[in-house]
Amino acid sequence: MSTLLKVTDVHVAYGKVEAVRAVSLDVADNEIVTIIGANGAGKTTLLNAIMGILPLKGAAHFAGQDMARLDIEDRVMAGLSLVPEHRELFSTMNVEDNLQLGAFRLPKAATANAFERVYTLFPRLKERRKQLAGTLSGGEQQMLAMGRALMGTPRLLMLDEPSLGLAPIIVADIFRTIGELRASGVSVLLVEQNAKAALQIADRAYVMELGEFILNGSAKEIAANQRVAASYLGFQ
Ligand code: ATP
Numbered sequence: 001m002s003t004l005l006k007v008t009d010v011h012v013a014y015g016k017v018e019a020v021r022a023v024s025l026d027v028a029d030n031e032i033v034t035i036i037g038a039n040g041a042g043k044t045t046l047l048n049a050i051m052g053i054l055p056l057k058g059a060a061h062f063a064g065q066d067m068a069r070l071d072i073e074d075r076v077m078a079g080l081s082l083v084p085e086h087r088e089l090f091s092t093m094n095v096e097d098n099l100q101l102g103a104f105r106l107p108k109a110a111t112a113n114a115f116e117r118v119y120t121l122f123p124r125l126k127e128r129r130k131q132l133a134g135t136l137s138g139g140e141q142q143m144l145a146m147g148r149a150l151m152g153t154p155r156l157l158m159l160d161e162p163s164l165g166l167a168p169i170i171v172a173d174i175f176r177t178i179g180e181l182r183a184s185g186v187s188v189l190l191v192e193q194n195a196k197a198a199l200q201i202a203d204r205a206y207v208m209e210l211g212e213f214i215l216n217g218s219a220k221e222i223a224a225n226q227r228v229a230a231s232y233l234g235f236q
Helices: 043-051 072-078 095-101 108-121 123-127 138-151 168-183 195-201 219-224 226-233
Strands: 003-014 017-028 032-037 057-062 080-083 156-160 187-192 204-209 212-218
Touching: 003 043, 003 187, 017 032, 017 043, 017 187, 017 212, 032 043, 032 168, 032 195, 032 226, 043 080, 043 156, 043 187, 072 080, 080 138, 095 108, 095 138, 108 123, 108 138, 108 168, 123 138, 138 156, 138 168, 168 187, 168 195, 187 195, 195 219, 195 226, 204 219, 212 219, 219 226
Parallel strands: 032 187, 032 204, 080 156, 156 187
Antiparallel strands: 003 017, 003 057, 204 212
16 A cells, blocks of 8 residues: 655644644555544644645655645645535535535536535435535535535545534444545545544544644554543543
8 A cells, every 4th residue: 555645743833832743644545544532632733734724844745745835725636635623514505516616626527427426425415416505414514525525536535523513323324434435545534533433444543642643553453452442432
């Protein structure tokens, strides 16, 4: 498996406060990697810095390119995509129009295929394609946010807390789809507080505390780690 994303000794600060410290991480082709950790550990900050929304110090490469030379749009064009925690849909536009916005980097001829692919992954979105995004349920909105990101045919999809606020049955649905994505050749970097669900689906995991990675390994090893079990798996 070749490495798709590699960040080495990365720091991200808000003014003088370092929210991410000396973090190194990699994601290979066809891999699901999860970052688990408590509120405020720095997970969102790290994803935003990888996307280019926040500046980072350290080395970062995506698909063989030095990310220091890439702005957000270049990163999208290179195949990187982020589904933010708050989904950021256009609530007064319908499902289809929200998806269309995600296809801006595609040649027109490829758009129909992208719609087909997203509607196959999320049949619910097809049923509701004329419904306004603001009137969808929480789970459907998460599907739409993921669908919109997938319209750009990314190589690496970064998901920030996809399970947030959703009922367990919907979470299971979303996580099943994440597994299907890997099977279709998309790598996933998944930030989750629902450590149990994340570790069940991921190949590898990093555990983040107070801005630093304190553990990493195969998802199986991390799930079996006593400290992880005590801190993150106890109440789920
Ligand atoms: P959560 O799961 O609650 O979103 P997280 O692990 O994603 O947590 P971050 O949101 O990355 O954590 O926050 C990391 C640290 O950076 C926290 O201490 C937070 O208060 C701080 N922080 C986040 N955003 C800002 C900001 N815009 N300005 C200053 N500090 C910030």
